Amino acid sequence: MTARKLQIFYSRRGCIMRREHPLRIIRYSTKNLWLLIFPILRGAYHFTSQEDIIEWFQGAWFDILVLLVIFGYGYLDWYFRKFTITEQCLFVQEGFFYTRKRCMPIRNISAMTIxxxxWLRPVGGAYVYADTAAGRMDSTDIKLMIRIRDETIFLSEFPRIRRGETHHYAHRVGFGRMLLFSVLFSSSFSGAVYMSVFWFQGGKIARDLINQFHVAEYLSNISSGVADKLQGIPPVAVTVGILILFLWLISFVKNIFRYGNFRMESDTHLLKVRSGLLTSRRFLIVNQKINFVDIQQNLLTKFSRIYTLAVNCPGYGNEKGSIPICMPILTKRELATTLPMIFPDIRITKNQLRAPYSAWWGYTYKQLILFVAMIPAVKFACQLLPQVEDVISFFGTMIELPILWKLVIQIVGLITTGVSITDGRICVRYCKGMAFHTIITNTDCLVKVEVQQHIWQRWFGTCHVTLYFQAEITKKCKLLTLNYQDVQELFAEFIPKEP
Incomplete structure (x- = not known):
């Protein structure tokens, strides 16, 4: 159906074409409009008399005219951008010189976010995101800033939870568990990312704030005071420790505000997730569009037998640093009972193929080499610069700790990594970075199997296997040092027999 026919179709059915929230005019005017506030405020700060104001207006008429043109263009862009939604389609029309009409069939929507x-609540605004399996990972197929009163038309046309069904499941996560989740999944690296965004995007403003409040001076005084009480630890080491703790705290607070008040409800057709303290988010996820289930753990939760249940679905968890969680904290018993309720066809199976313990070198050689090499490197640096021996020794220890942590992860990964295929379902266990993953999905979502063999692996009959799963960004799972003959038998459908 062409765009013109769509427009006639909607008009005949009496569908009301709605506009976005008027606040959207600012966004359409210019993304960097806020930058104009600073020169205006700086100019207004120096106004001392009425003559100065008149003189400023006489010289700024051209700037004011340009500003009116910018806002006028934004208003026209907002006025001619309209949308409507029916049982069949989400329809968006935009443009006044060049008109573009987009139609997204409801049956193809994988996730909708409200x-x-x-900051939009006082003016009665909200965002709606609609995504399909087509499109880029870092962008939304359709994004609208709507009035809150228009939210009901999206909820009425999108599929709803059927609470009378056998597989209906609802759960609300308590604050204690969300606190535990935020503690376990917060990291200094995530906090550093947010601080870098603040630093580089804020530019001079961020540096002026730091200078104005004497942050560097306070940090130096605190570090010196703590170093005096903790004999043998240099002040620079205390400063680094305070910064790491501060960055972790930023990530922790961010997780609390994002995942707090977490509620999940599901049936055989739809998965609904609500979360957020200051900014409330509601996710409507179509079960049939979910690519795979991802059970995640880190080293602490691995030993504690605590699990985080996540899903991979286009449109859910696309933001950087966010986890597409379905259930944030589950014990082993809760996982066994909850997983079949949410996903009736999903089962965790034992490994049919795993790496032998004799393959320990392939899992740990990088960490072992780095750990051993750091010892003479630190000693050499201390002899070369004896005046800062304490600082070098401290940082050497700080570098060795994450290497040792990763070594333990690799050892646990050797024990747990494996794969199984049963009744058209594939279950993959592997470790990546500092996390352990268990991927469960249909074999139809397995799009490619890549087998790698080094020269020495041919002698021992082993290989590395990389599995690629269907997703917006193809999911890659690498399994190390598996038996080559067993791999050929298990993945006979994907690996052709050698002549």
Whole structure:
């Protein structure tokens, strides 16, 4: 159906074409409009008399005209951008010089998100995101800033939870568990990412704030005071420790505000997730569009037998640093009972193929080499620069700790990594970075199997296997040092027999 026919179709059915929230005019005017506030405020700060104001207006008429043109263009862009939704389609029309019409069939939508930012609530605004399996990972197929009163038309046309069904499941996560989740999944690296965004995007403003509040001076005084009480630890080491703790705290607070008040409800057709303290988000996820289930753990939760249940679905968890969680914290017993309720066809199976313990070198050689090499490197640096021996020794220890942590992860990965295929379902266990993953999905979602063999692996009959799963960004799972003959038998459908 062409765009013109769509427009006639909707008009005949009496569908009301709605416009976005008027606040969207600012976004359409210019993304960097806020930058104009600073020169205006700086100029207004120096106004001392009425003559100065008149003189400023006489010289700034051209700037004011340009500003009116910018806002006028934004208003026209907002006025001619309209949308409507029916049982069949989400329809968006935009443009006044060049008109573009987009139609997204409801049956193809994989996830819809309704977001209520705290700064939009006073003006009655909200965001709606609609995604399909087509499109880029870092962008949304359709994004609208709507009035809150228009939210009901999206909820009425999108599939709803059927609470009378056998597989209906609902759960609300308590604050204690969300606190535990935020503690376990917060990291200094995530906090550093947010600080870098603040630093580089804020530019001079961020540096001026740091200088104005004497942050560097306070940090130096605190570090010196703590170093005096903790004999043998240099002040620079205390400073680094405070910064790491501060960055972790930023990530922790961010997780609390994002995943707090977490609620999940599901049936055989739809998965609904609500979360957020200041900014409330509601995710509507179509079960049939979910690519795979991802059970995640880190080293602490691995030993504690605590699991995080996540899903991979286009449109859910696309933001950087966010985890597409379905259930944040589950014990082993809760996982066994909850997983069949949410996903009736999903089962965790034992490994049919795993790496032998004799393959320990392939899992740990990088960490062992780095750990051993750091010892003479630190000693050499201390002899070369004896005046800062304490600082070098401290940082050497700080570098060795994550290497040792990763070594333990690799050893656990050797024990747990494996794969099984049963009744058209594939279950893959592997470790990546600092996390352990268990991927469960249909074999139809396995799009490619890549087998790698080094020269020495041919002698021992082993290989590395990389599995690629269907997703917006193809999911890659690498399994190390598996028996080559067993791999050929298990993945006979994907690996042709050698002549």
């Amino acid at each position: 977001e209520h930012p705290f």
